[in-house]
Amino acid sequence: SKAKMVIDKDFVISKIDKRIYGSFIEHLGRAVYGGIYEPGHPSADEQGFRQDVIDLVKELQVSIVRYPGGNMVSAYNWEDGIGPKEERPHRLELAWRVIETNQVGTNEFIDWAKKANAEVMMAVNLGTRGIDAARNLVEYTNHAGGTAWSELRKQHGYEKPHNIKTWCLGNEMDGPWQIGQKTAVEYGRLAAETAKAMRLVDPTIELVSCGSSGSGMPTFPEWEAITLDHTYEYSDYISLHKYYGNRNNDTANFLASPMEMESFIQTVISTCDYIKAKKRSKKTINLSFDEWNVWFHSNEQDKKIEPWSIAPPQLEDVYTFEDALLVGSMLNTMIRHSDRIKIAAMAQLVNVIAPIMTENGGGAWKQTIFYPFYYTSVYGRGVALKPLIHSPKYDSTDFTDVPYLDSSVVYNEEKDEVVIFATNRHMENTLQVDIDARSFEGYEVKEHVVLQNDDPKATNTLGKEEVKPHNKGESYMESGKVVGILPKLSWNMIRLT
Numbered sequence: 001s002k003a004k005m006v007i008d009k010d011f012v013i014s015k016i017d018k019r020i021y022g023s024f025i026e027h028l029g030r031a032v033y034g035g036i037y038e039p040g041h042p043s044a045d046e047q048g049f050r051q052d053v054i055d056l057v058k059e060l061q062v063s064i065v066r067y068p069g070g071n072m073v074s075a076y077n078w079e080d081g082i083g084p085k086e087e088r089p090h091r092l093e094l095a096w097r098v099i100e101t102n103q104v105g106t107n108e109f110i111d112w113a114k115k116a117n118a119e120v121m122m123a124v125n126l127g128t129r130g131i132d133a134a135r136n137l138v139e140y141t142n143h144a145g146g147t148a149w150s151e152l153r154k155q156h157g158y159e160k161p162h163n164i165k166t167w168c169l170g171n172e173m174d175g176p177w178q179i180g181q182k183t184a185v186e187y188g189r190l191a192a193e194t195a196k197a198m199r200l201v202d203p204t205i206e207l208v209s210c211g212s213s214g215s216g217m218p219t220f221p222e223w224e225a226i227t228l229d230h231t232y233e234y235s236d237y238i239s240l241h242k243y244y245g246n247r248n249n250d251t252a253n254f255l256a257s258p259m260e261m262e263s264f265i266q267t268v269i270s271t272c273d274y275i276k277a278k279k280r281s282k283k284t285i286n287l288s289f290d291e292w293n294v295w296f297h298s299n300e301q302d303k304k305i306e307p308w309s310i311a312p313p314q315l316e317d318v319y320t321f322e323d324a325l326l327v328g329s330m331l332n333t334m335i336r337h338s339d340r341i342k343i344a345a346m347a348q349l350v351n352v353i354a355p356i357m358t359e360n361g362g363g364a365w366k367q368t369i370f371y372p373f374y375y376t377s378v379y380g381r382g383v384a385l386k387p388l389i390h391s392p393k394y395d396s397t398d399f400t401d402v403p404y405l406d407s408s409v410v411y412n413e414e415k416d417e418v419v420i421f422a423t424n425r426h427m428e429n430t431l432q433v434d435i436d437a438r439s440f441e442g443y444e445v446k447e448h449v450v451l452q453n454d455d456p457k458a459t460n461t462l463g464k465e466e467v468k469p470h471n472k473g474e475s476y477m478e479s480g481k482v483v484g485i486l487p488k489l490s491w492n493m494i495r496l497t
């Protein structure tokens with residue numbers, strides 16, 4: 001099969017905000033306890049953080065990490081996680097029905113993120129709590145001193161404010177599973193008033209209001225329209241969440257899911273802009289795609305977990321090769337929308353639906369999905385270019401006209417480098433892509449990295465990496481054009497310099 005592509009320096013979508021290469025750590029399963037934190041582990045540092053995990057997070061160049069939830073935040077008392085560890089309460093954590101020991105809290109997590117070279121995106125509880133708890137937390141983390149909460153932070157050993165810049169106004173407040181679920185009007189009012197108070201404490205912060213917890217919700221996109229009507233003046237971003245799964249073992253259909261993601265994003269943008277027009281506002285609300293990934297493998301297993309244990313294995317999806325292809329395409333979709341998506345978080349980062357896995361007391365390893373995230377995060381920095389694509393197409397169970405070729409293009413002016421990320425969704429055929437890179441005359445193929453495997457269900461486990469990339473891709477230059485050779489079912493990165 002053959003496809004064609006035109007790329008040009010002038011076809012600029014946007015500068016990519018580095019925060020789209022973000023991720024998420026929730027107090028859930030073994031993400032914190034046994035994941036990032038395990039005192040007594042051979043690689044643990046003086047604070048009990050696993051250095052082997054920090055090293056892998058740094059390798060991914062994760063720019064920002066959302067914390068502490070997720071569903072968990074909707075019943076969380078942030079005050080439980082500060083001060084002397086031995087005095088911190090054990091609590092029933094209702095979202096995941098476990099015991100939370102609070103041995104890691106706000107300050108420790110901020111320390112961890114610093115060690116991992118990442119910013120923190122902090123979420124406040126708008127389920128069981130509201131304005132007061134949220135404004136106190138901003139005062140505790142961001143106010144210089146001289147007030148009760150800021151002095152308490154100093155007393156806890158943090159003289160300087162943390163200056164957390166990005167804040168989530170609750171989590172998935174439309175979901176019936178959420179503790180303190182709200183109607184759109186209830187949430188819109190609460191989010192607006194909370195945002196107002198948080199900004200009065202620190203006017204430099206940025207705020208993300210909750211969008212629908214998924215495009216499949218019956219209240220989508222009315223939820224967005226109603227809540228934004230209330231929050232428009234006070235927030236900067238609206239959240240999107242989306243998880244896919246190959247539940248019917250229909251790979252062609254599963255790999256087409258980013259078509260749905262595409263229309264989800266378009267609808268949210270349209271709704272934001274409708275409210276903008278309605279309010280005659282000059283302000284544009286951008287998107288924070290702060291939960292996205294594949295999630296379904298562990299669903300059955302999780303039903304068997306007994307309640308009220310401490311850090312049991314939960315949501316421990318073991319990812320396949322085809323999941324990695326989908327993750328690559330989800331990243332492509334976000335790059336193509338980088339004019340509006342300014343923050344994103346792969347959910348999650350360690351052990352819980354994660355690219356990084358650990359064994360308690362043992363090693364850490366890379367899941368299949370680690371690789372597309374790694375390459376896109378490391379090489380996808382700069383300006384997103386709009387590729388013009390002509391590709392043969394297929395129909396799947398839920399989608400029509402699915403292009404076999406899915407791609408995004410990033411131009412890094414500083415490094416004088418053009419990077420083409422491309423997935424070939426064809427299950428049998430190699431795809432040859434003729435790329436007219438007209439404005440990049442004299443550029444050569446520097447590297448072609450390929451993630452391929454004959455078995456779509458191949459997985460990685462500790463000590464056995466079945467799915468890993470090689471850089472022996474066969475793309476070449478011919479009469480000033482790039483000829484991309486994309487093996488059947490493969491994810492590719494072609495770097496031109």
Ligand code: AHR
Nearest residue numbers: 026070071072171172347
């Ligand atoms: O990431 C797992 C869960 O998915 C989060 O806690 C919640 O926000 C979403 O439903």
